[in-house]
Amino acid sequence: MTDWIERAREVAAKLAVDAVERDRRGETPYQEVRLLKDNGLVTLLGPAEHGGGGQTWETAYRVIREIAKADGSIGQLLGYHYLWAWAARLVATDAQVAAVEELYTTGNLFFGGAVNPRDADLTITEDGDSLVYHGHKSFSTGGKVSDLTVLEGVLEGTDDHIFAIVPSQQEGITFHDDWDNIGQRLTESGSVTISGVRVPWESAAGYVDRRFRPLVYNTLNVPAIQLVFANFYLGIAQGALETALAYTREHTRAWPYGGDDKQAASEEWYILEGYGDLQAKLWAAEALVDKAGTAISRVLHAPREELTPEARGEVAVLIAAAKQRAVDTGLEIGTKIFELTGARASASKYGLDRFWRNLRTHSLHDPLPYKRREVGAYALLGEYPTPTWYT
Known part of the structure:
Protein backbone atom coordinates (compact mmCIF):
# COMPACT_ATOMS: atom_id res chain seq x y z
CA MET A 1 0.00 0.00 0.00
CA THR A 2 2.76 2.45 0.92
CA ASP A 3 4.25 2.56 -2.58
CA TRP A 4 0.86 3.31 -4.13
CA ILE A 5 0.10 6.07 -1.66
CA GLU A 6 3.47 7.63 -2.39
CA ARG A 7 2.78 7.43 -6.11
CA ALA A 8 -0.60 9.11 -5.53
CA ARG A 9 1.12 11.87 -3.54
CA GLU A 10 3.48 12.51 -6.43
CA VAL A 11 0.53 12.83 -8.81
CA ALA A 12 -1.29 15.06 -6.32
CA ALA A 13 1.73 17.36 -6.07
CA LYS A 14 1.54 17.92 -9.83
CA LEU A 15 -2.19 18.55 -9.69
CA ALA A 16 -1.78 21.03 -6.84
CA VAL A 17 0.49 23.34 -8.84
CA ASP A 18 -2.34 24.83 -10.89
CA ALA A 19 -5.41 23.52 -9.07
CA VAL A 20 -6.84 26.99 -8.48
CA GLU A 21 -6.46 28.03 -12.11
CA ARG A 22 -7.90 24.77 -13.45
CA ASP A 23 -10.88 25.06 -11.12
CA ARG A 24 -11.50 28.58 -12.39
CA ARG A 25 -11.30 27.57 -16.07
CA GLY A 26 -13.48 24.50 -15.63
CA GLU A 27 -12.18 22.79 -18.77
CA THR A 28 -12.58 19.12 -19.60
CA PRO A 29 -9.78 17.38 -17.62
CA TYR A 30 -8.19 15.35 -20.40
CA GLN A 31 -4.65 16.00 -19.17
CA GLU A 32 -5.53 15.25 -15.57
CA VAL A 33 -6.95 11.84 -16.50
CA ARG A 34 -3.90 11.20 -18.68
CA LEU A 35 -1.74 11.89 -15.62
CA LEU A 36 -3.67 9.26 -13.66
CA LYS A 37 -3.23 6.77 -16.51
CA ASP A 38 0.46 7.45 -17.02
CA ASN A 39 1.14 6.81 -13.34
CA GLY A 40 -0.71 3.51 -13.19
CA LEU A 41 -3.47 4.69 -10.87
CA VAL A 42 -6.28 3.84 -13.30
CA THR A 43 -5.39 0.13 -13.25
CA LEU A 44 -4.59 -0.08 -9.54
CA LEU A 45 -7.41 -2.61 -8.95
CA GLY A 46 -6.77 -4.42 -12.24
CA PRO A 47 -5.44 -8.01 -12.24
CA ALA A 48 -1.64 -8.25 -12.09
CA GLU A 49 -1.64 -10.83 -14.89
CA HIS A 50 -2.93 -8.15 -17.25
CA GLY A 51 -0.50 -5.50 -16.06
CA GLY A 52 -2.67 -4.06 -13.30
CA GLY A 53 -1.71 -3.20 -9.75
CA GLY A 54 -3.58 -6.11 -8.21
CA GLN A 55 -4.30 -3.96 -5.15
CA THR A 56 -7.18 -4.03 -2.69
CA TRP A 57 -9.97 -1.55 -2.12
CA GLU A 58 -8.31 -0.52 1.13
CA THR A 59 -5.45 0.87 -0.96
CA ALA A 60 -7.78 2.34 -3.58
CA TYR A 61 -9.64 4.37 -0.97
CA ARG A 62 -6.40 5.83 0.37
CA VAL A 63 -5.27 6.72 -3.16
CA ILE A 64 -8.58 8.51 -3.86
CA ARG A 65 -8.04 10.53 -0.70
CA GLU A 66 -4.52 11.59 -1.67
CA ILE A 67 -5.64 12.80 -5.11
CA ALA A 68 -8.60 14.67 -3.62
CA LYS A 69 -6.29 16.62 -1.30
CA ALA A 70 -4.99 18.43 -4.36
CA ASP A 71 -8.10 18.37 -6.54
CA GLY A 72 -11.49 17.18 -5.33
CA SER A 73 -12.82 16.81 -8.86
CA ILE A 74 -10.06 14.45 -9.96
CA GLY A 75 -10.39 12.50 -6.72
CA GLN A 76 -14.07 12.00 -7.48
CA LEU A 77 -13.37 10.95 -11.06
CA LEU A 78 -10.82 8.39 -9.93
CA GLY A 79 -13.12 7.06 -7.20
CA TYR A 80 -16.05 6.66 -9.58
CA HIS A 81 -13.73 4.95 -12.06
CA TYR A 82 -12.72 2.40 -9.43
CA LEU A 83 -16.36 1.66 -8.60
CA TRP A 84 -17.43 1.25 -12.22
CA ALA A 85 -14.35 -0.82 -13.01
CA TRP A 86 -15.46 -3.11 -10.16
CA ALA A 87 -19.10 -3.12 -11.32
CA ALA A 88 -18.57 -6.32 -13.31
CA ARG A 89 -17.43 -8.13 -10.15
CA LEU A 90 -20.48 -6.83 -8.33
CA VAL A 91 -23.09 -8.18 -10.73
CA ALA A 92 -21.55 -9.99 -13.73
CA THR A 93 -20.80 -13.63 -14.41
CA ASP A 94 -17.28 -14.95 -13.91
CA ALA A 95 -16.67 -14.96 -17.67
CA GLN A 96 -17.90 -11.37 -18.01
CA VAL A 97 -15.73 -10.25 -15.09
CA ALA A 98 -12.63 -11.78 -16.68
CA ALA A 99 -13.36 -10.14 -20.05
CA VAL A 100 -14.04 -6.67 -18.62
CA GLU A 101 -11.01 -6.67 -16.34
CA GLU A 102 -8.70 -7.79 -19.13
CA LEU A 103 -10.16 -5.14 -21.46
CA TYR A 104 -9.80 -2.14 -19.19
CA THR A 105 -6.51 -3.20 -17.58
CA THR A 106 -4.62 -4.00 -20.77
CA GLY A 107 -6.06 -0.92 -22.48
CA ASN A 108 -5.55 1.41 -19.48
CA LEU A 109 -9.16 2.51 -19.98
CA PHE A 110 -11.08 4.99 -17.85
CA PHE A 111 -14.68 4.45 -16.73
CA GLY A 112 -17.63 6.80 -16.43
CA ARG A 213 -28.96 -14.77 -10.63
CA PRO A 214 -29.00 -12.42 -7.58
CA LEU A 215 -26.50 -12.46 -4.73
CA VAL A 216 -26.23 -10.34 -1.56
CA TYR A 217 -22.84 -9.29 -2.98
CA ASN A 218 -24.66 -7.46 -5.80
CA THR A 219 -25.87 -4.89 -3.25
CA LEU A 220 -22.35 -3.80 -2.22
CA ASN A 221 -22.31 -1.21 -5.02
CA VAL A 222 -23.94 1.41 -2.79
CA PRO A 223 -21.78 0.98 0.35
CA ALA A 224 -18.69 0.84 -1.87
CA ILE A 225 -19.44 4.11 -3.64
CA GLN A 226 -20.67 5.81 -0.46
CA LEU A 227 -17.22 5.16 0.98
CA VAL A 228 -15.69 6.51 -2.22
CA PHE A 229 -17.60 9.69 -1.37
CA ALA A 230 -16.37 9.72 2.22
CA ASN A 231 -12.76 9.34 1.09
CA PHE A 232 -12.70 12.16 -1.39
CA TYR A 233 -14.63 14.31 1.10
CA LEU A 234 -11.94 13.51 3.64
CA GLY A 235 -9.22 14.26 1.09
CA ILE A 236 -10.80 17.64 0.37
CA ALA A 237 -10.88 18.38 4.10
CA GLN A 238 -7.25 17.35 4.50
CA GLY A 239 -6.27 19.54 1.57
CA ALA A 240 -8.16 22.48 3.03
CA LEU A 241 -6.47 22.20 6.41
CA GLU A 242 -2.99 21.69 4.93
CA THR A 243 -3.44 24.69 2.61
CA ALA A 244 -4.71 26.89 5.43
CA LEU A 245 -1.86 25.90 7.73
CA ALA A 246 0.68 26.78 5.05
CA TYR A 247 -1.01 30.12 4.46
CA THR A 248 -1.00 30.97 8.17
CA ARG A 249 2.69 30.11 8.48
CA GLU A 250 3.58 32.37 5.56
CA HIS A 251 1.04 35.19 5.53
CA THR A 252 -1.33 35.50 8.50
CA ARG A 253 -0.54 38.44 10.78
CA ALA A 254 -1.02 38.61 14.54
CA TRP A 255 -3.90 40.76 15.76
CA PRO A 256 -2.55 43.87 17.54
CA TYR A 257 -5.72 45.06 19.28
CA GLY A 258 -6.66 42.20 21.60
CA GLY A 259 -4.82 43.23 24.73
CA ASP A 260 -2.59 40.17 24.56
CA ASP A 261 -0.47 41.16 21.59
CA LYS A 262 1.73 38.55 19.91
CA GLN A 263 4.61 38.95 17.51
CA ALA A 264 3.42 36.24 15.11
CA ALA A 265 0.12 34.62 14.18
CA SER A 266 1.61 31.25 15.17
CA GLU A 267 1.68 32.52 18.77
CA GLU A 268 -1.98 33.58 18.86
CA TRP A 269 -3.85 31.38 21.32
CA TYR A 270 -7.11 31.44 19.32
CA ILE A 271 -5.29 30.36 16.14
CA LEU A 272 -3.53 27.53 17.94
CA GLU A 273 -6.79 26.50 19.61
CA GLY A 274 -8.68 26.68 16.32
CA TYR A 275 -6.23 24.57 14.35
CA GLY A 276 -5.91 22.13 17.24
CA ASP A 277 -9.66 21.57 17.29
CA LEU A 278 -9.85 21.06 13.53
CA GLN A 279 -6.87 18.72 13.45
CA ALA A 280 -8.27 16.56 16.25
CA LYS A 281 -11.64 16.25 14.49
CA LEU A 282 -9.94 15.43 11.21
CA TRP A 283 -7.83 12.68 12.79
CA ALA A 284 -11.00 11.20 14.30
CA ALA A 285 -12.76 11.23 10.92
CA GLU A 286 -9.72 9.64 9.26
CA ALA A 287 -9.71 6.82 11.80
CA LEU A 288 -13.39 6.04 11.21
CA VAL A 289 -13.07 6.20 7.42
CA ASP A 290 -10.02 3.91 7.54
CA LYS A 291 -11.91 1.44 9.76
CA ALA A 292 -14.74 1.37 7.23
CA GLY A 293 -12.27 0.92 4.37
CA THR A 294 -10.72 -2.10 6.05
CA ALA A 295 -14.14 -3.62 6.70
CA ILE A 296 -15.56 -3.29 3.19
CA SER A 297 -12.30 -4.24 1.50
CA ARG A 298 -12.42 -7.53 3.40
CA VAL A 299 -15.85 -8.44 2.00
CA LEU A 300 -15.28 -7.00 -1.48
CA HIS A 301 -12.29 -9.32 -1.95
CA ALA A 302 -13.92 -12.38 -0.36
CA PRO A 303 -15.80 -15.00 -2.41
CA ARG A 304 -19.01 -13.41 -3.64
CA GLU A 305 -21.24 -16.27 -2.54
CA GLU A 306 -20.14 -15.99 1.09
CA LEU A 307 -21.52 -12.52 1.88
CA THR A 308 -24.47 -12.60 4.28
CA PRO A 309 -27.12 -9.89 4.76
CA GLU A 310 -25.83 -9.38 8.31
CA ALA A 311 -22.23 -8.84 7.21
CA ARG A 312 -23.41 -6.48 4.50
CA GLY A 313 -25.50 -4.58 7.07
CA GLU A 314 -22.60 -4.15 9.49
CA VAL A 315 -20.44 -2.67 6.74
CA ALA A 316 -23.21 -0.38 5.47
CA VAL A 317 -23.82 1.10 8.94
CA LEU A 318 -20.13 1.74 9.49
CA ILE A 319 -19.87 3.50 6.13
CA ALA A 320 -22.95 5.62 6.90
CA ALA A 321 -21.26 6.76 10.11
CA ALA A 322 -17.96 7.44 8.34
CA LYS A 323 -19.64 9.47 5.62
CA GLN A 324 -21.48 11.77 8.02
CA ARG A 325 -18.31 12.39 10.03
CA ALA A 326 -16.34 13.20 6.87
CA VAL A 327 -19.00 15.63 5.67
CA ASP A 328 -19.51 17.42 8.98
CA THR A 329 -15.80 17.71 9.68
CA GLY A 330 -14.97 18.79 6.14
CA LEU A 331 -17.62 21.50 6.00
CA GLU A 332 -16.51 22.84 9.37
CA ILE A 333 -12.90 22.97 8.21
CA GLY A 334 -13.87 24.59 4.90
CA THR A 335 -15.56 27.42 6.80
CA LYS A 336 -13.36 27.79 9.89
CA ILE A 337 -10.08 28.13 7.96
CA PHE A 338 -11.09 31.64 6.88
CA GLU A 339 -11.29 32.75 10.51
CA LEU A 340 -7.82 31.34 11.13
CA THR A 341 -6.10 32.58 7.96
CA GLY A 342 -7.52 36.10 8.01
CA ALA A 343 -9.29 38.49 5.67
CA ARG A 344 -6.61 38.57 2.97
CA ALA A 345 -6.90 34.80 2.52
CA SER A 346 -10.31 35.35 0.92
CA ALA A 347 -8.63 36.70 -2.23
CA SER A 348 -9.57 34.66 -5.29
CA LYS A 349 -5.95 33.95 -6.15
CA TYR A 350 -5.59 31.69 -3.12
CA GLY A 351 -8.63 29.59 -3.97
CA LEU A 352 -9.40 28.61 -0.38
CA ASP A 353 -13.09 28.67 -1.20
CA ARG A 354 -12.81 25.71 -3.57
CA PHE A 355 -12.56 23.22 -0.73
CA TRP A 356 -15.89 24.23 0.79
CA ARG A 357 -17.53 24.55 -2.64
CA ASN A 358 -16.37 21.10 -3.71
CA LEU A 359 -17.45 19.37 -0.53
CA ARG A 360 -20.72 21.25 -0.23
CA THR A 361 -21.66 20.46 -3.81
CA HIS A 362 -21.12 16.72 -3.76
CA SER A 363 -22.27 16.12 -0.18
CA LEU A 364 -25.77 17.03 -1.41
CA HIS A 365 -25.74 13.83 -3.50
CA ASP A 366 -28.14 12.20 -1.02
CA PRO A 367 -29.51 13.69 2.23
CA LEU A 368 -27.11 13.24 5.12
CA PRO A 369 -29.92 13.01 7.71
CA TYR A 370 -30.85 9.65 6.23
CA LYS A 371 -27.34 8.39 6.96
CA ARG A 372 -27.70 9.56 10.54
CA ARG A 373 -31.03 7.76 10.75
CA GLU A 374 -29.46 4.53 9.47
CA VAL A 375 -26.87 4.67 12.24
CA GLY A 376 -29.52 5.58 14.81
CA ALA A 377 -31.78 2.68 13.78
CA TYR A 378 -28.83 0.32 14.16
CA ALA A 379 -27.77 1.73 17.53
CA LEU A 380 -31.28 1.86 19.02
CA LEU A 381 -33.10 -0.98 17.30
CA GLY A 382 -30.37 -3.22 15.93
CA GLU A 383 -31.72 -2.69 12.40
CA TYR A 384 -29.55 -2.86 9.30
CA PRO A 385 -30.12 -0.54 6.32
CA THR A 386 -32.38 -2.09 3.69
CA PRO A 387 -30.44 -2.28 0.41
CA THR A 388 -31.70 0.37 -2.01
CA TRP A 389 -30.14 2.63 -4.63
CA TYR A 390 -28.85 4.83 -1.78
CA THR A 391 -28.34 2.48 1.20
Missing part, protein backbone atom coordinates in the same frame (compact mmCIF):
# COMPACT_ATOMS: atom_id res chain seq x y z
CA GLY A 113 -21.18 5.96 -15.49
CA ALA A 114 -24.68 6.97 -16.60
CA VAL A 115 -26.41 5.50 -13.56
CA ASN A 116 -28.57 8.10 -11.86
CA PRO A 117 -31.49 6.42 -10.06
CA ARG A 118 -33.36 9.69 -9.46
CA ASP A 119 -34.07 9.95 -13.20
CA ALA A 120 -36.51 7.72 -15.03
CA ASP A 121 -34.40 4.76 -16.03
CA LEU A 122 -33.13 4.29 -19.53
CA THR A 123 -35.48 2.10 -21.54
CA ILE A 124 -34.14 -1.12 -23.01
CA THR A 125 -35.78 -2.88 -25.93
CA GLU A 126 -34.92 -6.28 -27.42
CA ASP A 127 -33.89 -6.63 -31.01
CA GLY A 128 -33.08 -10.27 -31.69
CA ASP A 129 -29.88 -11.08 -29.81
CA SER A 130 -29.29 -7.44 -28.91
CA LEU A 131 -30.43 -5.00 -26.24
CA VAL A 132 -30.99 -1.39 -27.32
CA TYR A 133 -30.73 1.45 -24.78
CA HIS A 134 -32.64 4.74 -25.16
CA GLY A 135 -33.16 7.69 -22.83
CA HIS A 136 -31.68 10.64 -20.98
CA LYS A 137 -29.79 11.04 -17.72
CA SER A 138 -29.33 14.41 -16.01
CA PHE A 139 -26.01 13.24 -14.53
CA SER A 140 -23.26 11.08 -16.03
CA THR A 141 -19.98 11.48 -14.20
CA GLY A 142 -16.89 10.96 -16.34
CA GLY A 143 -18.45 12.15 -19.57
CA LYS A 144 -16.02 12.92 -22.34
CA VAL A 145 -12.90 11.87 -20.41
CA SER A 146 -14.15 8.28 -20.12
CA ASP A 147 -13.28 5.45 -22.48
CA LEU A 148 -16.06 3.19 -21.21
CA THR A 149 -19.48 4.05 -19.80
CA VAL A 150 -21.64 1.93 -17.52
CA LEU A 151 -25.28 2.05 -18.59
CA GLU A 152 -28.24 0.90 -16.53
CA GLY A 153 -31.84 0.64 -17.66
CA VAL A 154 -35.08 -1.31 -17.38
CA LEU A 155 -36.06 -3.89 -19.96
CA GLU A 156 -39.30 -2.83 -21.58
CA GLY A 157 -42.34 -4.70 -20.24
CA THR A 158 -40.46 -5.94 -17.16
CA ASP A 159 -38.98 -4.72 -13.88
CA ASP A 160 -35.56 -6.08 -14.81
CA HIS A 161 -32.63 -3.68 -14.41
CA ILE A 162 -29.75 -4.45 -16.75
CA PHE A 163 -26.20 -3.07 -16.52
CA ALA A 164 -23.90 -3.01 -19.52
CA ILE A 165 -20.48 -1.54 -20.31
CA VAL A 166 -20.14 0.27 -23.64
CA PRO A 167 -17.58 2.49 -25.42
CA SER A 168 -18.12 6.14 -24.47
CA GLN A 169 -17.18 7.54 -27.85
CA GLN A 170 -19.96 6.45 -30.21
CA GLU A 171 -22.79 8.05 -32.15
CA GLY A 172 -25.44 6.83 -29.72
CA ILE A 173 -23.99 8.70 -26.72
CA THR A 174 -24.15 12.50 -26.53
CA PHE A 175 -22.58 14.27 -23.57
CA HIS A 176 -24.13 17.72 -23.23
CA ASP A 177 -21.36 19.66 -21.45
CA ASP A 178 -23.92 21.29 -19.14
CA TRP A 179 -22.31 20.70 -15.74
CA ASP A 180 -22.28 24.24 -14.28
CA ASN A 181 -22.30 23.90 -10.51
CA ILE A 182 -20.39 25.80 -7.85
CA GLY A 183 -18.12 22.87 -7.01
CA GLN A 184 -16.55 19.72 -8.43
CA ARG A 185 -16.31 21.63 -11.68
CA LEU A 186 -13.98 19.21 -13.46
CA THR A 187 -15.96 16.00 -12.97
CA GLU A 188 -17.73 15.96 -16.35
CA SER A 189 -20.97 15.28 -14.51
CA GLY A 190 -23.42 16.81 -16.98
CA SER A 191 -26.37 15.21 -18.69
CA VAL A 192 -26.23 12.57 -21.39
CA THR A 193 -28.59 11.31 -24.07
CA ILE A 194 -28.51 7.64 -25.05
CA SER A 195 -29.93 6.94 -28.50
CA GLY A 196 -29.97 3.41 -29.82
CA VAL A 197 -26.88 2.06 -28.06
CA ARG A 198 -26.75 -1.65 -28.83
CA VAL A 199 -25.38 -4.33 -26.54
CA PRO A 200 -25.30 -8.09 -27.20
CA TRP A 201 -27.51 -10.02 -24.78
CA GLU A 202 -24.48 -12.00 -23.67
CA SER A 203 -22.94 -8.74 -22.41
CA ALA A 204 -25.86 -8.01 -20.06
CA ALA A 205 -24.09 -8.06 -16.69
CA GLY A 206 -24.96 -11.11 -14.62
CA TYR A 207 -27.55 -12.54 -17.00
CA VAL A 208 -27.39 -16.19 -18.00
CA ASP A 209 -29.91 -17.35 -20.60
CA ARG A 210 -31.50 -13.92 -20.19
CA ARG A 211 -32.11 -14.40 -16.46
CA PHE A 212 -30.30 -12.73 -13.56
